[in-house]
Amino acid sequence: MTKEPLRFHFDICGENFTSAGEASVSIKRILRQIGISPDIIRRVSIAMYECEINMVIHANGGTADVDVYTDKIILTLKDEGPGIPDLELAMQEGYSTAPDSIRSLGFGAGMGLPNMKKYTDVMDIKTEVGKGTTVTMTVFL
Amino acid sequence: MKIKTIVELLNAEVLAGADKLDTDVHSACGCDLLSDVLAFVKEQAVLLTGMCNPQVVRTAVMMDMRCIVFVRGKVPGQDVIDLAEEHGLVILTSDERMYSACGKLYQNGLAAGSVIDD
């Protein structure tokens, strides 16, 4: 018997950096309420936070969907931003195109994508220049 | 070390979590680069930082930290303070600079703790 997942949807505003990360904070709260273990919550919320920040900084916002199954959590973050021209390069630690205005806020070290990969069990990125980027991450429970 | 000892050592003002000063913390990190906090910090309960924006608190929440110390007298906005209260984080502000704030805590036995290295 496969149970329907619990689904949560967020619109991520790309207009201002101040609100970036609000969806991840909400998910952290929800996962705590539904009794997911703290270790899993931490991994899921860090990965989602990095991805959410990326969407705001690099892609003018998008959507985030979190599906909680009995055996896994799937995060899908989708934007219609500029896409990533060289994904292999973007995945390298230290590679960043973040502007100085973002660096002065404490981000832009080029650590986000490698960190998302590290904290999740499966990460898949579909990206097309001029169309957008969809990041799918799975954490097994 | 109890958080209230940090308050004393750094002559800090408590902006959030005044009811949690008896919490024990065992390690700390001093960092302005939130990317690095997210990537390398493992079990540090205290973040000392000169960066003062909502992302500092969200980052600390993501990392399950217990206490943020804003150095050089920085005071965050009320939204940030509310967010910290909601997540049970203590927020302190101290006039100390980063180097001396970290030094004082280290000297009094608050360890650096381990970081993720791979």
Ligand SMILES: Nc1ncnc2c1ncn2[C@@H]1O[C@H](COP(=O)(O)OP(=O)(O)OP(=O)(O)O)[C@@H](O)[C@H]1O
């Ligand atoms: N959603 C996205 N749309 C377009 N480009 C992206 C997106 N996400 C990442 N990138 C590109 O990949 C690069 C590396 O991303 P990564 O998250 O690793 O680092 P960063 O965001 O620049 O810095 P950090 O995450 O350390 O704050 C970015 O600088 C950007 O060029």
Ligand SMILES: [Mg+2]
């Ligand atoms: Mg990033």
